[in-house]
Amino acid sequence: MAKKRVVTTTINGDTHEFLCKPQQTLLEALRDVLGLTGTKEGCSNGNCGACTVQMDGRPVDSCLVLAVEAEGADLKTIEGVACGNHLDEVQGAFLEGAALQCGICTPGFIMQTESLLEENATPSEEEIRFYLSGNLCRCTGYDKIVKAVQCAAEQRQAAAT
Amino acid sequence: MATAEKPQYKVIGTRPVRHDGVDKVTGRARYGADTQLTGMLFGATLRSPYAHANIKSIDTSKAEALPGVRAVLTNADLPEQGDRIVELGEGAVNMRHLNANVLAKEKVQYKGHAIAAVAADTIHIAEEACKLIEVDFEVLEPVLDVVKAMADDAPILNDDIRTESLGSHPASDDASKNTNVAKHFVFEKGDIGKGFEEADIVIEREFDTATVHQGYIEPHASTAHWNADGKITVWTCTQGTFSVRHQTAELCGVPISDVKVIPTEIGGGFGGKISVYLPPVAAGLSKKTGQPVKLVMDRAAVFEATGPTPGSHMKVKIGATKDGKITAGEAWIAFEAGAYTGSPIAPGCMCVFSCYDVPHAKVDGFDVCVNKPRTNAYRAPGSTQVCFATETIVDEICKELDIEPAEFRLNNAAKEGVRRVDGPVYGKVGMIETLQAIKDSDHYQTPLTGKFQGRGIATGFWFNCGLKSAATATVNPDGTVSLVEGSTDIGGSRAGLAMQLAECLGITAEEVKPAVVDTDSVGYTDVTGGSRVTFATGIAAINAGKDIQQQMCARAAMIWDCDEADVRYEDGCIIGSGDNRFTFKELAAKINATGGPIAGRGTASEETQTGAFGTHCADVEVDADTGKVQILRYTAAQDVGTAIHPSYVEGQLQGGAVQGIGWALNEEYWYGEEGSMRNASFLDYRIPTIYDVPMIETILVEVPDPGHPYGVRGVGEVPICPPPAAIANAIYDAIGVRMRDLPMAPHKVCAEVLKK
Numbered sequence: 046m047a048k049k050r051v052v053t054t055t056i057n058g059d060t061h062e063f064l065c066k067p068q069q070t071l072l073e074a075l076r077d078v079l080g081l082t083g084t085k086e087g088c089s090n091g092n093c094g095a096c097t098v099q100m101d102g103r104p105v106d107s108c109l110v111l112a113v114e115a116e117g118a119d120l121k122t123i124e125g126v127a128c129g130n131h132l133d134e135v136q137g138a139f140l141e142g143a144a145l146q147c148g149i150c151t152p153g154f155i156m157q158t159e160s161l162l163e164e165n166a167t168p169s170e171e172e173i174r175f176y177l178s179g180n181l182c183r184c185t186g187y188d189k190i191v192k193a194v195q196c197a198a199e200q201r202q203a204a205a206t
Numbered sequence: 207m208a209t210a211e212k213p214q215y216k217v218i219g220t221r222p223v224r225h226d227g228v229d230k231v232t233g234r235a236r237y238g239a240d241t242q243l244t245g246m247l248f249g250a251t252l253r254s255p256y257a258h259a260n261i262k263s264i265d266t267s268k269a270e271a272l273p274g275v276r277a278v279l280t281n282a283d284l285p286e287q288g289d290r291i292v293e294l295g296e297g298a299v300n301m302r303h304l305n306a307n308v309l310a311k312e313k314v315q316y317k318g319h320a321i322a323a324v325a326a327d328t329i330h331i332a333e334e335a336c337k338l339i340e341v342d343f344e345v346l347e348p349v350l351d352v353v354k355a356m357a358d359d360a361p362i363l364n365d366d367i368r369t370e371s372l373g374s375h376p377a378s379d380d381a382s383k384n385t386n387v388a389k390h391f392v393f394e395k396g397d398i399g400k401g402f403e404e405a406d407i408v409i410e411r412e413f414d415t416a417t418v419h420q421g422y423i424e425p426h427a428s429t430a431h432w433n434a435d436g437k438i439t440v441w442t443c444t445q446g447t448f449s450v451r452h453q454t455a456e457l458c459g460v461p462i463s464d465v466k467v468i469p470t471e472i473g474g475g476f477g478g479k480i481s482v483y484l485p486p487v488a489a490g491l492s493k494k495t496g497q498p499v500k501l502v503m504d505r506a507a508v509f510e511a512t513g514p515t516p517g518s519h520m521k522v523k524i525g526a527t528k529d530g531k532i533t534a535g536e537a538w539i540a541f542e543a544g545a546y547t548g549s550p551i552a553p554g555c556m557c558v559f560s561c562y563d564v565p566h567a568k569v570d571g572f573d574v575c576v577n578k579p580r581t582n583a584y585r586a587p588g589s590t591q592v593c594f595a596t597e598t599i600v601d602e603i604c605k606e607l608d609i610e611p612a613e614f615r616l617n618n619a620a621k622e623g624v625r626r627v628d629g630p631v632y633g634k635v636g637m638i639e640t641l642q643a644i645k646d647s648d649h650y651q652t653p654l655t656g657k658f659q660g661r662g663i664a665t666g667f668w669f670n671c672g673l674k675s676a677a678t679a680t681v682n683p684d685g686t687v688s689l690v691e692g693s694t695d696i697g698g699s700r701a702g703l704a705m706q707l708a709e710c711l712g713i714t715a716e717e718v719k720p721a722v723v724d725t726d727s728v729g730y731t732d733v734t735g736g737s738r739v740t741f742a743t744g745i746a747a748i749n750a751g752k753d754i755q756q757q758m759c760a761r762a763a764m765i766w767d768c769d770e771a772d773v774r775y776e777d778g779c780i781i782g783s784g785d786n787r788f789t790f791k792e793l794a795a796k797i798n799a800t801g802g803p804i805a806g807r808g809t810a811s812e813e814t815q816t817g818a819f820g821t822h823c824a825d826v827e828v829d830a831d832t833g834k835v836q837i838l839r840y841t842a843a844q845d846v847g848t849a850i851h852p853s854y855v856e857g858q859l860q861g862g863a864v865q866g867i868g869w870a871l872n873e874e875y876w877y878g879e880e881g882s883m884r885n886a887s888f889l890d891y892r893i894p895t896i897y898d899v900p901m902i903e904t905i906l907v908e909v910p911d912p913g914h915p916y917g918v919r920g921v922g923e924v925p926i927c928p929p930p931a932a933i934a935n936a937i938y939d940a941i942g943v944r945m946r947d948l949p950m951a952p953h954k955v956c957a958e959v960l961k962k
Contacts, residue, residue: 068330082240083233085473087423088505092888095423123233136231140223143853146697146861148230149237149424149473178897181888183421183474184697186860187896189853 054115056081057125065112071105072096074112075122083123083152087181094180097153098122104160106179123152126159134197134204135159144193146184154180158194166205167198212908217708218916221853222715224701226471235471238427238443239502246429247276247325249491249501250332252339253511254314254321257348257577257881258361261312261321261341268338269324274331277494278339279487280322281309285459289366294452301456302366303546307580308457308486314343315363315545316579317882318510320483325491325499348577348881352519352542355386355576362386363545363575372552388547389573391555393628401534401566405525409602410536413595415930415948416874417517417542420584421865421893424473425508430454430488431498438465438489443472445479445694446733451725457486458493468724469694476696476865477583478513480733509886514875515584516541516549522558522595530609532618534566535559535627539592541573544580549573553669554588556628557927558596560667561637561819562618567627577881583735585862586668586923590869590930594948597664597931601938611663611935612645612821620667620819630816636845636909637665637819643843643905644821650841658828659838662935665821666927670911670920671736672812675743676729679707679718679750681804685791687711687754689720692731693743697861697922698854699734705850706744706916710751712778713790729809737818737920740850741911742810748915749808757804758793762786765800816911818919820844822863822928826936833955835871835937837898842928843905847919852906859925860902866929868894874949 049064056079065074072089075081075098084107087095091106098107099121126133132140135158145151154177161168161176168176173194174187182190229235266278287301305311310321322339326332349355349363362384371379373392402408428442438458444450447467455462472479484501491499503512521538537558541549555571604611619637626632644650644663654661677691689707693699704718711718731743755775762780763770773782780788788796797804825839842859849855872892876884885891910917934945943958 066328066330076240080242081233082236082242085237085424086239086502087425087473088888090505090887090889092505093423127232132228132231139231140227143221143224143698143851143857145227145230146854146857147422147424147472147474148226148235149422149471151230152233155231174897178895181423181893181895183423183476183865183893184861185857186862186864186902187894187899188860188902189857190896191901 050113052112052116054117055119057121067113069112070108071110071112071115072107075107081122081124085149085152087149094157095150095153097156097180099156099160104157123156126155134200138193138197138200142189142193142196144185144189150180150182154182154190158197162198162201166202215709217705217715218848218850219852221851222701224698225704225720226695226700237424237471237473241429241441241470241500243429243431243498246498246500247327247495248329248332249323249325249488249499250329250336251320251501251507252322252336253507254310254317254319256314256343256345257317258346259314260344260346261310261314262344263342264322265340266322269335272331272335272338274327275324275335277325277491278322279490279494281311283490284309284457284486292456294449300547304453305457307546308483316577318507318579320511323487323491323501325495350576350578350877350881352517352540352574352576355574356540356572360386363577367547367575386575387572388543388575389551391552391571393555393569395625395627396566398534398536398566398568402525404527404533406528407603407606408523408525409599410521410523411599411946413520413522413946415518415591415594417514417578418869418873419509419513419891420476420478422474422476422478425503425505426479426484426512427502428484428488429498429500430485430492432489432493434496436464440465440467440485440489441470442467442485443470443479445472445475445696445735447692447694447725448730449480449733450482450485453482454485454489458489466724466726469722472694472696474696476585477587477735480735481582483512505888506886509891510883511579514579514581515587516543516581518542518591520592520595522599524599524603526603528607530607530614530617532562532564535564536567537569539569539571541588542576542578542581543573544578545575546580547573547575549581550583550587554592556626557589557667558592559627561620561665563620563624564627569627585865585926589666589668589927590866593664593666593927594930594934597928598934598944598946601662601935602944612641615665616641633816634909634912635816635819636907639907639909640819640821640843640845641665643907644823644841647841647905649823649839649903654825656827658830658940659825660936660938660940661823661825662932662939663821663823664928664931664935665819666924667817667819668737668923668927669817670741671738672742673732673736673738675731675746675810677743677746677750677808678728679754679806681754681794681797683795683798685794686717686719687713689718689747690723690728691720691743691747692723692728693739694722694734696734697858698851699739702740702850702854703743703747707747707751709916710748711754711790737922741914741918741920742812744918745810745812745914746808749810750806753806753808754804757806761797761800761804762788762793765796818845818921818924820924820928822932824929824932824936826933826940828937828940828955830941830959833952833959835933835950835955837867837900840900841903841905842925843907844921844924845907845909845919846921847911847914848908848917849906850918855906855921856904858921859904862922862925863902863929864894864899866926867899867933869948870930870933871949872951
């Protein structure tokens with residue numbers, strides 16, 4: 046068994062040093078080493094998007110990133126989306142719009158939506174569907190997810206003006 | 207859409223934020239794999255590389271010698287079950303089969319079949335150790351096709367299966383012969399010979415549907431601790447904690463009272479998280495080590511070893527008069543049970559003609575073992591397959607007779623007083639109302655204009671199970687109520703139950719705090735399935751509310767020093783004679799000083815209800831070159847009884863419709879000749895993505911169920927039934943080819959176009 050490595054990252058604004066094995070994925074490190082279990086595992090091969098986090102501002106499937114690759118990275122996970130006890134617009138829109146049923150895919154969808162809205166503040170339905178097509182949901186039929194993203198975009202636009 | 211004289215509700219029909227919602231949008235909600243315990247070990251499972259093989263020997267010595275490995279478990283470590291059938295809440299289970307499915311005994315019956323499990327300090331060590339387990343196999347010929355498995359010369363999976371005849375005993379059923387055909391159901395009504403004689407048109411077709419998976423995003427995960435006092439605690443994501451308790455106790459050979467099951471949140475189930483796979487294995491490993499053990503499946507194991515719903519072969523024949531009245535129906539239905547008996551063939555037989563008033567009918571149904579994972583319930587189990595067959599034939603009859611398809615269905619629709627082929631007579635049902643709702647919809651009224659575009663409709667039916675539930679509710683001094691119940695919440699049921707209790711007590715949904723608790727903390731509650739939770743656990747919650755009402759009235763009578771009969775509970779207030787009046791909150795503040803806490807209890811034990819109907823309308827565009835079918839517009843209308851929380855009712859219709867769309871167009875288990883699944887990943891199995899589907903329009907038709915105080919019908923399962931048929935009918939409308947083989951993948955559509 047290979048020796049553990051020390052990885053230094055920024056996670057949700059705070060500097061973290063953690064130990065991980067070379068073969069551990071970022072998803073495993075977040076969940077099993079750091080206790081950040083809000084990031085979910087659905088497939089461990091990049092098919093479902095449940096483990097989506099932001100790495101240096103880009104959405105990534107954390108099951109496809111080795112933990113050692115996160116050295117020096119700036120990470121944001123679902124635990125860092127709300128500001129204290131204030132949900133952000135995306136979280137609020139998913140909640141108010143009943144855009145979740147079982148909720149296992151929700152953290153991944155929220156993280157992917159955060160990236161979408163950072164890149165494109167006023168996405169069309171087509172753009173929303175295209176950007177979120179790597180995130181699988183088996184419960185909702187996606188209808189209310191699309192509407193929640195539209196709602197979050199509108200709220201963020203309204204707040205910005 | 208509401209029918210006349212709808213009662214005025216204050217809470218029911220509103221859309222409050224669900225109580226568990228904040229935890230689910232912040233990542234705080236704890237699911238199956240999120241369990242972390244002091245001293246916890248990690249487990250991995252060795253699975254069969256063969257679809258069918260005898261196990262000659264298993265040598266675990268090298269695995270046990272690997273540093274960091276704490277225990278290895280095989281079937282030899284599980285107690286012998288003998289030949290016994292145990293009632294496990296949602297049907298009788300052959301314990302010998304359940305035991306062999308959890309860890310293979312003597313033979314493996316499908317690729318991915320669990321053979322041994324390892325507990326180690328890390329998951330990586332456990333996985334390495336699995337590779338060191340040596341299994342000597344004698345590979346056998348597999349049988350993967352339901353029709354081939356019924357043949358006399360088919361390889362036989364189980365040495366203890368003889369055909370069990372149910373309904374009648376046809377001479378063709380030989381009860382002495384070892385076979386793959388575990389069950390043969392026969393349902394008859396009227397005289398089909400006479401019925402078909404009366405018909406002007408008779409259409410008989412054959413259909414095939416592929417094996418499909420529930421596709422929940424959360425893999426199975428269980429953690430168990432077998433404590434030094436002999437008590438077992440299981441943390442798991444399940445649709446039924448009491449069912450897991452019973453199955454685990456039976457498989458571990460301990461009394462049910464020695465097992466406590468603590469439900470985590472559950473990341474989807476759709477029927478696939480009822481049967482146990484991991485809890486007895488984790489418990490066995492924990493018994494050997496004295497430490498808690500966590501087992502989590504990977505996605506390939508989820509596909510290869512859990513879930514699926516049967517592939518099928520069906521022959522269906524329907525006769526009708528030229529003015530559009532169905533005279534007779536006959537069906538021959540064979541479902542793949544997978545490795546062990548237990549497909550939903552019985553409900554398949556019950557549902558095949560369930561949408562119509564068919565005066566003469568006969569249904570033969572077969573439960574057939576094949577070398578695939580043992581099948582499990584999947585949303586309206588058995589109904590989607592048969593709905594596909596019946597509803598495409600109905601469409602064909604409409605085209606032949608030139609009768610408008612909604613009109614034909616209205617003319618033959620199941621309604622109050624109609625007897626189903628399996629016996630029961632419908633009470634108040636809403637099939638006609640859903641058809642009318644589709645007929646009147648903007649969608650149906652808007653003509654299609656494009657080339658290769660088409661529209662299809664189809665109807666579907668599913669039962670509402672009643673079964674048993676328990677709930678308690680305690681009044682807090684601040685006027686809120688804590689609701690404790692045992693139905694694990696897959697899609698927002700906590701909110702729906704809290705709302706029913708709030709309506710009963712005249713308080714707000716937010717003033718009820720629902721909690722789903724472990725098996726030691728609430729009375730027996732059957733599984734979250736059968737579209738029963740909002741209905742039956744709802745009744746339990748309402749009964750707990752009525753108990754609180756009665757106790758609040760008694761307490762007020764004591765305070766006012768009056769006769770209890772002079773106090774009534776009305777609209778959230780406790781009202782006595784004269785000016786005597788408490789709001790719920792006012793009296794709640796006094797209860798601890800006037801005799802102590804008030805706790806209401808409620809139970810439900812309900813007969814199976816009649817069920818619910820849905821009608822769907824699909825517009826498609828077919829790419830004539832590639833055969834790809836695009837859904838342009840989709841509307842689902844359903845009789846939902848009373849929509850407690852309309853957003854989550856719509857969500858059930860939308861989610862069910864999209865699962866049905868996946869079943870219709872993409873999803874299937876692809877097998878190689880040797881019996882291994884070739885597409886055991888989400889990339890290759892390909893459930894619908896957000897990019898594949900349009901918005902799903904919903905029409906909630908409310909025909910209250912008289913069996914529930916607020917008229918609730920279960921809504922979760924019906925919406926998966928109509929989509930394959932609605933889409934097949936739309937494809938015919940678009941390009942004139944009849945699809946009778948699911949999924950209607952591009953290559954199959956292309957092949958049909960070329961034949962034409």
